[in-house]
Amino acid sequence: MGGKGGPYRLDMGHDVTQIPDWEKEAVPEHVKKAAREVAQKAFKERLREIRMSEFDADMYEKFSSHVRKQVKSLRIILDSLQAKGKERQWLKHQATGELDDMKLIEGLTGEKNIYKRRAEQEPEPGTPQQKPKRIRVVMDVSGSMYRFNGLDNRLERTVEAACLVMESFEGYKEKFKYELWGHSGDGFDIPLVTYEKPPTNNKERLEVMKTMHAHAQFCMSGDHTLEAAEYAVKNIKEQEADEYFVVVLSDANLERYGIRPMQFAEVLTSDDEVNAFVIFIGSLGDQAERLKKQLPLGRSFVCMDTKNIPQILQQIFTSSLLK
Template sequence: MQTKDNERQWQKYQSHGDVDDTRLIEGIAGEKNIYRRRIDADPWSNNIHEKPNRLKLVVDVSGSMYRFNGYDGRLDRQLEAVVMVMEAFEGYEKKIVFDIVGHSGEGWEIPFVNVGNCPKNEKERFEIIRMMHAHSQFCWAGDSTVKAAREACSTLGAEVDYDNGIVVLLSDANLARYAISSKDLAEALSGSQPKVKGYVIFIGSFAEEAKKIRNEMPVGQSYVCLDLTKLPQILQQIFASSIL
């Protein structure tokens, strides 16, 4: 006898119904067809259990973020972006499992939000961004961008409980000072893990440095976001190209 799960299935891209958990980013970006409805399933189809998708957000908490925040608001922009991500995925941990780590001159995997311990209210989210701000203000000089990218991709590649692994690295593009090339960063984000895709979003820049790095990296691997209103569209592109 077939179970009810086998008798009915979800139809996506609907204009009404239940919110489709896998299209949260599209909803943030303003898309309307982000709902799904139950329909009669093909009796010959298999009931396949989908694993959650895995996101690791790697934020830039280096000293330059705090030092040059007055120049272009890069640290403020990043903190707002982090809050946006935490709010967007709240309550959807079974569909999108994420954690947040930081990179600076003092380390490449500084923990801020652990898997399974996502902030549940404004007070907890404020505490997360307060810690990020404080670290950037008082940390030692230095850069571990490439190390952070490589380790994040490697860590996700070793996990087995997820269908897709996505690494999103935030950076202020202050790479030339530490003799880091765009090739170094691209290779670190590419890694050797087939189920993991890595991306970088530059949220700060001196002159055209961020755009120069982006143009030297593979198409679709890097983005420049100096206007926070464009972040949902960028995340939408990243998820669309990562989750098949």
């Protein structure tokens, strides 16, 4: 897949062998630097190819056709979501607060609940949504996604998930604002789709999907899943919203990088106003299932088939109604 200290990965269908970290660390610094320069050059060239090539309808159809039914299902779910943002309203018939002018007579007769006060109240069902719901999906585009794609199609599944999200949210810009960010050994905040400029056609969506695939091939080894989740939970609240959702996609390869389930659980539950979840979209053996059991109930999911993503997202969106 590129060799010890090699600049990038190249999947030719051969067996995959992971070498221990101490062997990677033994590679001289000047070799690492040279490999990094080669990788960056190849990555930039690949991005130029993506942006300069004509729209490849067959390639896009390959991914889009796999999630077409799921897009319809998810759009039905999005249509059904109600406004959640609390509004400040006058609550009447209170025992304390400001005197309600409409209750003066009752006060003279000894009635005690003659006050009113301002308080936040849940909106009535069907109330128009005043602010958009903001959703950040944090995609795993690390080297292990490419390395083990031949084992369980995890990278293809992630790219399909991106296609599903981009197609499903099209036309809902007033009700939903979504972003796709990547995380890999290169960093925790790799922008793929931003609130301000979501893709509007198949060519633009295909460019995002190709970029994800290329990044996984050419990025450095390493893991920033924890930092990506922490940054997303904190950063998403910079703009006002009806609700906040963070969905982290990961291949569950956390133990290799010393990330403990307790650390991840603390990040997912660090802000009561942010509904944060993780979907394990790849796994070596029972890695994902073991992690799921160690995380807070209802905060993690294992998805080895893209067709299950709409049902998972439905659980994620409706979970906030039970809070």
